[in-house]
Amino acid sequence: MRVRSSGAAGGLASTGPVGGTVRSEAASAASAPSPVRRASDTASIMGVPEAELTPNVQRALLTLMGEVDQLRKETDALRAKVRDLESLADRDVLLPVLNRRAFLREVSKALSLAERHDAPSALVYFDLNGFKAINDTHGHAAGDEALKVVADTLASRLRDTDAVGRLGGDEFGVVLVLTAVEAAERKAEELAEAIAAAPIHFEGHTLNLRAAWGVQALERGITPETAMAEADAAMYARKQAVA
Missing domain, CATH: 3.30.70.270 (Reverse transcriptase/Diguanylate cyclase domain)
Structure with missing residues (x-):
């Protein structure tokens, strides 16, 4: 059996089971999970929740991340090339020994x-x-x-x-x-x-x-x-x- 009771201001309050604690609609809304919080738990860009970023900012950050990754690959390739050149610089022009x-x-x-x-x-x-x-x-x-x-x-x-x-x-x-x-x-x-x-x-x-x-x-x-x-x-x- 559910009952209807009057709030302090004479308005309608939410219903609840007999003998239980009656909660107001405002309290129920406050305790519900936030849609923004759920989004931040599942995805982020560079540590910033996607839900807090506009689409334009998201695209800009993703582009920047791609450029940084490409730069890292190019840097690694250059380092390997420098090592190869140093090895060639140390080698005799004819023989597989040091100069x-x-x-x-x-x-x-x-x-x-x-x-x-x-x-x-x-x-x-x-x-x-x-x-x-x-x-x-x-x-x-x-x-x-x-x-x-x-x-x-x-x-x-x-x-x-x-x-x-x-x-x-x-x-x-x-x-x-x-x-x-x-x-x-x-x-x-x-x-x-x-x-x-x-x-x-x-x-x-x-x-x-x-x-x-x-x-x-x-x-x-x-x-x-x-x-x-x-x-x-x-x-x-x-x-x-x-x-």
């Missing part, structure tokens, strides 16, 4: 490691014997093939932490990280033997090279330029001794 500039940077890194942690590394300087004869007899294409074989021979026998570079002409350098001079000399001898044993195939000919080497410790108090000069001098002395 002289990039190799000197690796020498500097090894010297910094020695300065900070008193952990010396070693530099090995290689010079190829017989390279000029290959060029003179078989041409520069044969010389290029010989250099590729040497580069591959060196790179395949080094650790990921080590570095190999072409220093110019038929000269190569190797940085042996965290390696004492005695161990570096053994490694240099091993690499020289591998170069001598690696056959160079060119237009039906099998060619061979030998390598002279010198070792210099990369330790505190020495500069990259001095290290290179000392390793070169050690290589030249060894080359003269066996000539």
Whole structure:
């Protein structure tokens, strides 16, 4: 059974069950969920509820979001291109090894490691014997093939932490990280033997090279330029001794 009662101002009040609490229409309206609040719970643009934005503002924001996303993609592509260009700038023009500039940077890194942690590394300087004869007899294409074989021979026998570079002409350098001079000399001898044993195939000919080497410790108090000069001098002395 529902009853009708009079409000304070003599108007009609909402009906309710007998024995229950009678609510006014104003109170019921106040407690109903807001349509705007429901919209804001389901969708937003850049953190702003869609219901609070005009259609024109919504379109402008969506356009801006698309442009920002495209700019981010273009920036990522440019960064990847810069990394590729930096890699090319560090590579020798002919061989898959470092060029002289990039190799000197690796020498500097090894010297910094020695300065900070008193952990010396070693530099090995290689010079190829017989390279000029290959060029003179078989041409520069044969010389290029010989250099590729040497580069591959060196790179395949080094650790990921080590570095190999072409220093110019038929000269190569190797940085042996965290390696004492005695161990570096053994490694240099091993690499020289591998170069001598690696056959160079060119237009039906099998060619061979030998390598002279010198070792210099990369330790505190020495500069990259001095290290290179000392390793070169050690290589030249060894080359003269066996000539």
